[in-house]
Amino acid sequence: MKAAFVWLLSVASLVVCADVSAQSHEEAALWRRGAGAKLSERGLALKARKVLGTGGEGRAWTDNAVVLVKGGKIEAVGPARAIEVPQGYEVVDLGDRWLTPGLVDLHNHISGGMGDINDMVYLVNPELKASSTVTPRNSLLQRAVAGGVTSVLYIPGSGTNMGGQGILLKTGLATYEEMRIRDPGSLKLAQAGNPERWAIGVGRSFMNWNTRDTFERGLAYAALKKSGKVQENIQWDVFPALADKTTQVSTHTQRYQVVLATLTMVRQGFGLDVYIDHGEWHGSKLAPLADSIGVNAILGPRVVDPQSFILDTDGAILGIAAEYQKNGHRRIGFNTDAPVISQEELSLQAAMGVKYGFDDSQADTIRGLTWVPALTAGIVHRVGSIEVGKDADILVTTGDPVDPRCSIERVYIEGQRVYDAGETRLW
Amino acid sequence: MRLSTIAACVAVVFCTSTFVAAPAWAQDPAPAAGETKSDKKTEDKWVALTGGDIYTGTGEMLRGATILGKNGKIEAIGYDLEIPKDAKVHKVDGMRVYPGLVAISSQGLLGNAGGEFDDTIDPFNSRMVLGLAAGITTTGAGSAAVKLKRFTVDGAVVNERLYSVFSWSGRNPRTKSELREKFAEAARYVREFREWERKVKEQKDLPEPKKSGVDGTVLSVLRGETLAKFNASDRDDLLGIARLAQEYGFRPVIEGCQEGWTVADELGRAGARVILTARDRRSKDEQQVAAGGTSIENAAILHKSGCMVSVTPPTEGVDLGGLEGRDIRMLTIEAGFAVRGGLPDKAGLEAITIVPARIMGISHRVGSLEVGKDFDVLVTDGDILHYKTYVQWAFVDGRMAYDKEKELFYAHIRPRPQAELKVDAGETPRGDAPKEGETKEEKPEDKKDDKPDDKPEEKPEEKKDEKKEDKKD
Numbered sequence: 045m046k047a048a049f050v051w052l053l054s055v056a057s058l059v060v061c062a063d064v065s066a067q068s069h070e071e072a073a074l075w076r077r078g079a080g081a082k083l084s085e086r087g088l089a090l091k092a093r094k095v096l097g098t099g100g101e102g103r104a105w106t107d108n109a110v111v112l113v114k115g116g117k118i119e120a121v122g123p124a125r126a127i128e129v130p131q132g133y134e135v136v137d138l139g140d141r142w143l144t145p146g147l148v149d150l151h152n153h154i155s156g157g158m159g160d161i162n163d164m165v166y167l168v169n170p171e172l173k174a175s176s177t178v179t180p181r182n183s184l185l186q187r188a189v190a191g192g193v194t195s196v197l198y199i200p201g202s203g204t205n206m207g208g209q210g211i212l213l214k215t216g217l218a219t220y221e222e223m224r225i226r227d228p229g230s231l232k233l234a235q236a237g238n239p240e241r242w243a244i245g246v247g248r249s250f251m252n253w254n255t256r257d258t259f260e261r262g263l264a265y266a267a268l269k270k271s272g273k274v275q276e277n278i279q280w281d282v283f284p285a286l287a288d289k290t291t292q293v294s295t296h297t298q299r300y301q302v303v304l305a306t307l308t309m310v311r312q313g314f315g316l317d318v319y320i321d322h323g324e325w326h327g328s329k330l331a332p333l334a335d336s337i338g339v340n341a342i343l344g345p346r347v348v349d350p351q352s353f354i355l356d357t358d359g360a361i362l363g364i365a366a367e368y369q370k371n372g373h374r375r376i377g378f379n380t381d382a383p384v385i386s387q388e389e390l391s392l393q394a395a396m397g398v399k400y401g402f403d404d405s406q407a408d409t410i411r412g413l414t415w416v417p418a419l420t421a422g423i424v425h426r427v428g429s430i431e432v433g434k435d436a437d438i439l440v441t442t443g444d445p446v447d448p449r450c451s452i453e454r455v456y457i458e459g460q461r462v463y464d465a466g467e468t469r470l471w
Numbered sequence: 472m473r474l475s476t477i478a479a480c481v482a483v484v485f486c487t488s489t490f491v492a493a494p495a496w497a498q499d500p501a502p503a504a505g506e507t508k509s510d511k512k513t514e515d516k517w518v519a520l521t522g523g524d525i526y527t528g529t530g531e532m533l534r535g536a537t538i539l540g541k542n543g544k545i546e547a548i549g550y551d552l553e554i555p556k557d558a559k560v561h562k563v564d565g566m567r568v569y570p571g572l573v574a575i576s577s578q579g580l581l582g583n584a585g586g587e588f589d590d591t592i593d594p595f596n597s598r599m600v601l602g603l604a605a606g607i608t609t610t611g612a613g614s615a616a617v618k619l620k621r622f623t624v625d626g627a628v629v630n631e632r633l634y635s636v637f638s639w640s641g642r643n644p645r646t647k648s649e650l651r652e653k654f655a656e657a658a659r660y661v662r663e664f665r666e667w668e669r670k671v672k673e674q675k676d677l678p679e680p681k682k683s684g685v686d687g688t689v690l691s692v693l694r695g696e697t698l699a700k701f702n703a704s705d706r707d708d709l710l711g712i713a714r715l716a717q718e719y720g721f722r723p724v725i726e727g728c729q730e731g732w733t734v735a736d737e738l739g740r741a742g743a744r745v746i747l748t749a750r751d752r753r754s755k756d757e758q759q760v761a762a763g764g765t766s767i768e769n770a771a772i773l774h775k776s777g778c779m780v781s782v783t784p785p786t787e788g789v790d791l792g793g794l795e796g797r798d799i800r801m802l803t804i805e806a807g808f809a810v811r812g813g814l815p816d817k818a819g820l821e822a823i824t825i826v827p828a829r830i831m832g833i834s835h836r837v838g839s840l841e842v843g844k845d846f847d848v849l850v851t852d853g854d855i856l857h858y859k860t861y862v863q864w865a866f867v868d869g870r871m872a873y874d875k876e877k878e879l880f881y882a883h884i885r886p887r888p889q890a891e892l893k894v895d896a897g898e899t900p901r902g903d904a905p906k907e908g909e910t911k912e913e914k915p916e917d918k919k920d921d922k923p924d925d926k927p928e929e930k931p932e933e934k935k936d937e938k939k940e941d942k943k944d
Binding site for chain 1: 752795804859882
């Protein structure tokens, strides 16, 4: 055992040595303390065999490419022959490695460690904030980073119809302030399929009425607030942001009638920015309507329709993403509902989507893990692709990041190297 | 007996033709309605897969080669093989051919089997189809190794006595001292017995050493008649098992083995046979300075240290609840995670084929494609460890036990181009098939000529002439 430990130590120290030679001791120390902002002052040039996600739509990738990073942002990206690396930049030649935009998961419950996010006080609690429970660098988040997930929507649970306000976070940074992308990240709505447990038990017709009533009152407050006719009331403080469309409604919604309620009530009725989050079961039958009114579909944690809910498939196992796609939805993303699916297995959700029929010929898995959720949550100007001006949230992988066999060797968030498998391999 | 009952059921099913595939599965060709072909019983049954890239599992990959089976065993693998005229020939050009996977442990694939497997295996159960669809042709179930033979239980059990399970746990330290005492006692007995064996030749009246008080199970481990299996994951427990094994000269089977990577040297020296879940997650004990908890590199480090490494997914049953990627159907995904942690690709495949076969003592039958072994063969549409890949056909003992296009579950996902499989033997017009009407009904578009086994075995010989011509292409 001792021998094994010594062996491990020696391997680890070798890796560290190699690492330090690439950076100065001081920089390495800075990085370990998370004080990476200074690091990125010096430009960084990443050379890789393939860069995925170099655009939003279409077959967006670039082979034999260089990505320039400065001040935490992406300064340039393109084929190596077309990009001139400025003087003084640290050049990291990654050989055959691939680069992928940091993954985005819009259904995360683990940014506070565990618990603390399912306060079933009232049937609707729009005033509760997940942001008050964020625990930076908790062990679950660290593994999320190792799994390539760099941005998450951390949301309350679905024990009530409105669990509270989610917050959009960067996973791998050291402090709450650094992590925060936007607060409120969303209003978490759970239309059915859990809130039934509240108090003595409630049914869908009451839940729908109560939810609608809450939206009406909240939006009325927002209107009054805008005209300055009402005092600040923190119970309703998320609604002005919803009315302004600076945040969205993220909806735990599944099964036909429930998804229908999401589309008709929240989108068509109140005109809010809303998306299907935790999309499951045969909500896919509403894909054409959802697509036409701009309600994106973020799917998971279930990958296939459980047969107990679907009786008309003659035994065929239907992939949920494949069904949404087949029915014409063009904005499909994947989520984990971590810890239901461990956060680091986000990419496996996409792999399983493909397993069950999702067409990936246009690189829609990568898009569904990055650009689509970023667009959906309104943060696509910052994350979701490797494009000029965006945050340098970049994964270095040994190949297709969707393939469980390919490992993630490094993770950069805003130009800081927040994870290096060569130092401590977490996933 | 029970087998004949099942055979009778099969025959009934066939006669009523509600299940066209049935006759193929009958172990002894079930008499095709009214016909008696008993004279054919002794005829050799040949099957050949041609044109596929054959991944033997233990040797090299043979591109565009042929694998030939005879009476359920692999007869030959290679190029330019002479294929008997009455062989069922499946052209699988562009596909890959692999050994059937071996799930070292699973639940439900055999129905509610347990105890007397011959009596309790349900060979009609849909979980078995899902198992075959996942490429599993053999599975450990309790302490037996069983094949997924559909529609029959005959010959399904390969090894009935795999392990003796022992407890060795820091949570119950008494188990350790008690077991160690048992080993000491049994070892003493073995020594005395050997000595007695030697001496008794001269001293005829020398009394045999007393066996009373010696633990029979431990004795069987020391004599190599059974494998000692432990469920252990804590570093100190693993270390103790490794030391016990080295001291008494047996190779332990260790399931779990989460912190194995921290004591890999010792486990390697003990020649441990490990069953692990590459994806297991468990935090390090923060009060320990030494490394601990799980590591994605566990499989790779143990492999490097000389352990036999097999993998098993987080859930060993079939879970159709929708949370995908972690049940027994995802054996290949679990191997993929082991590869992620640094296990070489080849060892990743071995961890779900030959290694579990070796651990279960059945590697002379299954786990790789080698001449003389069982014809348990998969045909896939890609790299078997890739998440997108599907098993298109699975053969068990030379018979097609699964055809993706013909089963309920996955046929709709990326349906395969019909041209990909042609069956020579006895395909073509069905005019002479005994149950023409029904057969046609089953195959309305009929050009789907990829289910060779859905017709009586007797047929091939009736159309030798056509076959000869067909074989050329």
